[in-house]
Amino acid sequence: MSKCFVLAPDSFKESMTAVQACHAMQSGIQKVIPDAEFIHAPMADGGEGTVDALVAARNGRKVAVEVSGPLVGQKIQTYFGLIENDQTAVIEMALANGIHLIEKSQRNPLFTSTFGTGEMISAALDLGVSKIIIGLGGSVTNDAGAGMAQALGASFLNDHGQPVAVGGGQLNQVTQIDLSELDSRLKQTAIMIASDVNNPLCGENGASHVFAPQKGASPEMVEMLDQNLKHFAALVESTLKIDQQNVAGAGAAGGLGFGLMAFADATIRSGVEIVIEETQLADKIAQADYVLTGEGGIDFQTKFGKTPFGVAQLAKRFNTPVIALAGYVGEGIEELYDEGFTAIFGIVDGACDLQTALKNGEKNLERSCENIARLIL
Secondary structure (H helix, E strand, O other): OOOEEEEOOOOEOOOEOHHHHHHHHHHHHHOOOOOOEEEEOOOOOOOOOHHHHHHHHOOOEEEEEEEEOOOOOOEEEEEEEEEOOOOEEEEEOHHHHEHHHOOHHHOOOOOOOOHHHHHHHHHHHHOOOOEEEEEOOOEOOOOOOHHHHHHOOOEEEOOOOOEOOOOHHHHHHOOEEEOOOOOHHHHHOEEEEEEOOOOOOOOOOOHHHHHHHHHOOOHHHHHHHHHHHHHHHHHHHHHHOOOOOOOOOOOHHHHHHHHHHHHHOOEEEEHHHHHHHHOOHHHHHOOOOEEEEEEEEEOHHHHOOOHHHHHHHHHHHOOOOEEEEEEEEOOOHHHHHHOOOOEEEEOOOOOOOHHHHHHOHHHHHHHHHHHHHHHHO
16 A cells, blocks of 8 residues: 655745755655655745745635835835635735845845835735735834835824834834724735744844844844834824734734734734645645655754644644654754654755755755655655
8 A cells, every 4th residue: 555645844945945845855755665645735834935835735826916125116026825716815025025135235124114015915905805814924124014004004194294204213203193094905804914933022022122133233223123113012002902012923024913913903823823724734644644844944943833843743633753854953853752753854965065055955855755765665
């Protein structure tokens, strides 16, 4: 009787997409077990690859759009996904306002904005969707979602009743919030945030202190940004009677989690849980003899909502062996073996520099899966 493998990796960042990883896994196993059955389930956790994973799993389609990039005046050719007979849109904020879209020297969270993400939401609403899933990983912004809300009709005004420019550095100038022109279609649309972090909006564990330095913020800018977020959250609370700043995930994507909850009545969930649900992974694992998962790195942080952990937790319910593969294997993985992981393998072949490892990712993953298949056979 042929063996059935469910292949459920995340992307291996800067090396291969989750779809490419599935094909590499299958190629390696088939060299040893040619009659094996394969179910591809490319995964994501709300960050890079979320749209591609859900479109592939649900036979959806991509919609091309032009929206504003992270910087004022920048235009981005990008896309979002449609699944469930075009009734659900899947948006990655990073495809409009991601850190990869501007050079390191230009990154400045005082000025970067989520305006383009709001434009993608508007484009999805134009298509009549009833539900929107928004992945929040990989941002270069710190504006609490103010830009997103402005793109959807919200106005943020200063003491003189003048609109305040977008960007996290100007939030302290906002003294009035006007939602009279906010897109009314948001009220008829279920909006679900897919996040792989649980940081609050403000404070030492908040958006500015934890994430802004990698987005170009100096220590002085971090303090300014955090104070601006506190000011903005207090204004939202006093004006709208909404207090979301301490909700887990409010600080995701520079506070876009907060903005979506405050202005679009969004709900927030673990990104990998949403993807597992939307891809109907449980039904696929129920048929499997083995599950293979993985991503660029696996270490002690994996258990905090990363894709391989979510996959392993689900497979544990079926008592199905889970084999994880990663570009690097770090400290603390012994904790994972009680959480559903059967074995964890690094795929890099010998000592090499990072660029070589990234370039050879597919080949290394294929070879590793061939060796795993030899062990299984």
